[in-house]
Amino acid sequence: MATGRTHRPATRSRGIPEATVARLPLYLRALTALSERSVPTVSSEELAAAAGVNSAKLRKDFSYLGSYGTRGVGYDVEYLVYQISRELGLTQDWPVVIVGIGNLGAALANYGGFASRGFRVAALIDADPAMAGKPVAGIAVQHTDELEHIIESNGVSIGVIATPAGAAQQVCDRLVAAGVTSILNFAPTVLTVPDGVDVRKVDLSIELQILAFHEQRKAGEETPEAGAPATSGRAAAVAAAAEAAAAADRKGPDGDVPAVMPA
Amino acid sequence: MATGRTHRPATRSRGIPEATVARLPLYLRALTALSERSVPTVSSEELAAAAGVNSAKLRKDFSYLGSYGTRGVGYDVEYLVYQISRELGLTQDWPVVIVGIGNLGAALANYGGFASRGFRVAALIDADPAMAGKPVAGIAVQHTDELEHIIESNGVSIGVIATPAGAAQQVCDRLVAAGVTSILNFAPTVLTVPDGVDVRKVDLSIELQILAFHEQRKAGEETPEAGAPATSGRAAAVAAAAEAAAAADRKGPDGDVPAVMPA
DNA sequence: CCATCTTTGTGCACGCGTTCACAAAGACAT
DNA sequence: ATGTCTTTGTGAACGCGTGCACAAAGATGG
Numbered sequence: 001m002a003t004g005r006t007h008r009p010a011t012r013s014r015g016i017p018e019a020t021v022a023r024l025p026l027y028l029r030a031l032t033a034l035s036e037r038s039v040p041t042v043s044s045e046e047l048a049a050a051a052g053v054n055s056a057k058l059r060k061d062f063s064y065l066g067s068y069g070t071r072g073v074g075y076d077v078e079y080l081v082y083q084i085s086r087e088l089g090l091t092q093d094w095p096v097v098i099v100g101i102g103n104l105g106a107a108l109a110n111y112g113g114f115a116s117r118g119f120r121v122a123a124l125i126d127a128d129p130a131m132a133g134k135p136v137a138g139i140a141v142q143h144t145d146e147l148e149h150i151i152e153s154n155g156v157s158i159g160v161i162a163t164p165a166g167a168a169q170q171v172c173d174r175l176v177a178a179g180v181t182s183i184l185n186f187a188p189t190v191l192t193v194p195d196g197v198d199v200r201k202v203d204l205s206i207e208l209q210i211l212a213f214h215e216q217r218k219a220g221e222e223t224p225e226a227g228a229p230a231t232s233g234r235a236a237a238v239a240a241a242a243e244a245a246a247a248a249d250r251k252g253p254d255g256d257v258p259a260v261m262p263a
Numbered sequence: 264m265a266t267g268r269t270h271r272p273a274t275r276s277r278g279i280p281e282a283t284v285a286r287l288p289l290y291l292r293a294l295t296a297l298s299e300r301s302v303p304t305v306s307s308e309e310l311a312a313a314a315g316v317n318s319a320k321l322r323k324d325f326s327y328l329g330s331y332g333t334r335g336v337g338y339d340v341e342y343l344v345y346q347i348s349r350e351l352g353l354t355q356d357w358p359v360v361i362v363g364i365g366n367l368g369a370a371l372a373n374y375g376g377f378a379s380r381g382f383r384v385a386a387l388i389d390a391d392p393a394m395a396g397k398p399v400a401g402i403a404v405q406h407t408d409e410l411e412h413i414i415e416s417n418g419v420s421i422g423v424i425a426t427p428a429g430a431a432q433q434v435c436d437r438l439v440a441a442g443v444t445s446i447l448n449f450a451p452t453v454l455t456v457p458d459g460v461d462v463r464k465v466d467l468s469i470e471l472q473i474l475a476f477h478e479q480r481k482a483g484e485e486t487p488e489a490g491a492p493a494t495s496g497r498a499a500a501v502a503a504a505a506e507a508a509a510a511a512d513r514k515g516p517d518g519d520v521p522a523v524m525p526a
Numbered sequence: 527c528c529a530t531c532t533t534t535g536t537g538c539a540c541g542c543g544t545t546c547a548c549a550a551a552g553a554c555a556t
Numbered sequence: 557a558t559g560t561c562t563t564t565g566t567g568a569a570c571g572c573g574t575g576c577a578c579a580a581a582g583a584t585g586g
Binding site: 043044045056059060062063067069070071072073074075 | 531532533534535536
């Protein structure tokens with residue numbers, strides 16, 4: 001794979017699978033913990049255990065970055081921390097704006113994990129005039145009117161949307177128009193963006209619903225074996241049928257997301 | 264599945280792919296919005312657009328649940344809302360406890376999207392004695408000592424961990440020991456749980472890092488990779504060490520709950 | 527310098543998920 | 557009733573990700 005044996009940290013970013021990219025932060029965190037304990041090297045087996053993944057997967061992931069390990073020894077922790085950080089782009093400073101300073105926005109602003117990873121909260125923006133000037137996490141909240149100015153003068157390319165669902169698309173459009181090309185969306189909406197703009201979504205409600213699905217399955221299947229698929233779940237279906245009416249009155253309070261949090 | 268052509272709408276719960284389960288909440292949200300607008304039916308094409316997915320994928324997803332559509336017409340919105348809700352287990356009430364009432368925990372407690380989806384916040388739990396009794400989102404915070412009692416007396420099976428990373432595993436262990444079998448983890452730690460317990464992780468820092476990766480790639484596509492003098496691994500190691508030190512500096516200006524979610 | 531031992535890097539196969547493309551099913555008009 | 561038209565449901569092919577298993581690489585000890 002590697003052209004020659006050069007330890008040249010060439011940016012072969014073209015060939016890194018998305019699934020691998022998603023795991024790099026995981027490895028980085030485990031490596032950072034090792035680094036703090038002054039551990040010089042780790043084997044793929046140890047690091048995989050710390051990151052909660054398969055060791056073969058970890059080795060394959062690292063192979064996409066280059067040959068940074070030493071056979072018979074393992075990986076140099078400090079060196080690997082740097083390589084992954086560089087690959088993820090964390091060796092440079094990323095100014096970030098957070099739009100929507102409700103409960104969640106404030107939590108994000110107070111989140112210490114940003115600064116330690118190369119992310120810097122450049123501004124907090126809210127549509128409520130009463131919020132303007134109020135300090136949150138040591139930063140004065142600015143009004144939405146300033147959005148374009150803030151983005152451009154700070155060279156912000158990453159935006160976080162923590163507004164109610166109804167305002168998300170509009171905020172998104174303004175962010176993109178002002179130059180933002182990556183968006184982390186906490187609002188429970190499908191954002192439409194032009195090509196070249198990345199959107200990632202974090203949705204608490206969805207995660208809970210997935211858990212509920214598995215929880216229901218656990219409760220409904222006392223039999224450890226998956227046999228009798230035709231009859232299994234029948235009892236649950238009957239029980240659920242009684243709840244049909246309850247499901248029907250979904251209208252009321254669900255109208256629009258009251259809080260700032262995703263639905 | 265191909266054997267025989269029984270048109271029974273039986274819940275073939277055993278055969279629903281995980282990827283499909285993860286999308287069901289997405290469909291449900293889009294359908295709920297349609298329901299509120301009193302739209303009677305939708306085609307797979309329309310619904311897919313609203314949910315931001317491919318229409319073929321949507322149809323295949325629904326096919327795992329049964330044949331709930333009408334050819335030439337589409338899907339009955341209300342009926343589908345019920346079917347998906349039932350499949351996800353949202354027709355029943357799920358008491359949930361939130362452990363760690365810092366910035367994020369408070370945001371979660373205030374999140375209105377829970378109640379409307381069958382989730383009910385049964386209790387808020389925090390280790391800080393000063394928090395005990397303080398109302399958050401209309402619910403009095405209880406001390407960690409009460410954890411087991413709360414879980415058992417309320418029959419809680421889903422727990423949300425929003426504590427600092429250092430406390431997460433311990434809290435997790437106690438939750439599991441008390442009977443919780445599904446955990447939504449916001450702490451940046453790999454939780455170890457016994458078989459039969461589901462854990463889902465939400466990690467803000469990871470999402471941002473993935474965005475940074477793509478952002479960096481975008482920026483580096485035209486220009487020949489800014490900076491990063493190759494072979495300077497040693498100097499970089501110093502930088503990495505500095506980062507480690509910064510990471511260790513978890514104490515924020517907010518003495519209350521400085522690191523609800525350290526990275 | 528050679529043998530042995532450890533651990534990486536990866537070729538390969540398998541399974542899951544996605545997408546295409548189309549026949550079957552039903553609505554609707556005549 | 558019959559034909560036409562719309563849209564579902566799904567067989568089949570494809571591609572990606574995962575995990576196994578092992579040869580190559582290098583450290584270590586004699």
